Amino acid sequence: MPSETTMRTAMQAYLDALNNRDVARIIALFAEGGTVEDPVGSGVHDARPGLTRLVGGLPDGATFTLDTPIRASHGSGAAMAFTVRMVLDGKPIQIRSLDVMQFDDEGLITEMKAYYGPSDITS
Amino acid sequence: MPSETTMRTAMQAYLDALNNRDVARIIALFAEGGTVEDPVGSGVHDARPGLTRLVGGLPDGATFTLDTPIRASHGSGAAMAFTVRMVLDGKPIQIRSLDVMQFDDEGLITEMKAYYGPSDITS
Numbered sequence: 001m002p003s004e005t006t007m008r009t010a011m012q013a014y015l016d017a018l019n020n021r022d023v024a025r026i027i028a029l030f031a032e033g034g035t036v037e038d039p040v041g042s043g044v045h046d047a048r049p050g051l052t053r054l055v056g057g058l059p060d061g062a063t064f065t066l067d068t069p070i071r072a073s074h075g076s077g078a079a080m081a082f083t084v085r086m087v088l089d090g091k092p093i094q095i096r097s098l099d100v101m102q103f104d105d106e107g108l109i110t111e112m113k114a115y116y117g118p119s120d121i122t123s
Numbered sequence: 124m125p126s127e128t129t130m131r132t133a134m135q136a137y138l139d140a141l142n143n144r145d146v147a148r149i150i151a152l153f154a155e156g157g158t159v160e161d162p163v164g165s166g167v168h169d170a171r172p173g174l175t176r177l178v179g180g181l182p183d184g185a186t187f188t189l190d191t192p193i194r195a196s197h198g199s200g201a202a203m204a205f206t207v208r209m210v211l212d213g214k215p216i217q218i219r220s221l222d223v224m225q226f227d228d229e230g231l232i233t234e235m236k237a238y239y240g241p242s243d244i245t246s
Contacts, residue, residue: 004240041198068190068204071221072240075164079221079238081204098194098202115202117127117195
């Protein structure tokens with residue numbers, strides 16, 4: 001089972017890599033066959049193409065900031081609440097999101113689920 | 124599928140009922156056969172006995188406060204990060220927790236998973 005520190009470090013690295021648009025770093029955090037569902041309810045996708053699309057679709061200047069410290073667990077999952085801030089069509093918006101991740105024994109992410117709905121996107 | 128508002132309202136009601144030690148209210152938020160895993164990694168339990176135990180074990184004065192607004196989703200799940208503050212053996216502690224809940228079509232909770240590890244408990 002991955003340690004709490006391993007999971008927390010990987011999730012912080014994921015946010016940092018999103019802020020740096022570092023797709024290779026993001027993909028390296030995931031296990032072979034890892035999946036993403038972003039947002040929950042939109043369907044589960046293979047992590048590699050899913051994350052490449054996600055990062056490619058980010059507007060310049062989009063930032064990802066933790067709202068409260070990352071939570072670990074007594075198992076192989078962890079979770080974090082964060083806010084994405086960006087400017088779309090000249091208007092600032094924020095998306096309040098929350099990612100839940102599962103990890104394998106090597107500390108690689110096997111599953112990511114992002115919780116946010118239309119009502120979590122505000123101006 | 125439950126609406127975003129339905130899920131968010133139920134989760135706020137759950138926190139409010141925890142603050143009021145209102146076990147009947149908490150149980151009424153759950154569907155028949157609902158389950159809880161609190162914390163993740165400690166095993167899945169039937170909601171009714173699991174929550175009765177949880178509330179019964181709370182020390183006087185324990186409080187539950189959202190750290191950031193509740194997140195909904197495009198599906199039938201929602202999530203929230205909150206902090207539990209209590210005094211145990213004369214010492215103040217806080218547990219940073221994060222609950223992920225699944226809902227049925229009537230807006231009742233079918234599954235609750237609480238993410239926190241030993242390292243999320245601080246003085």
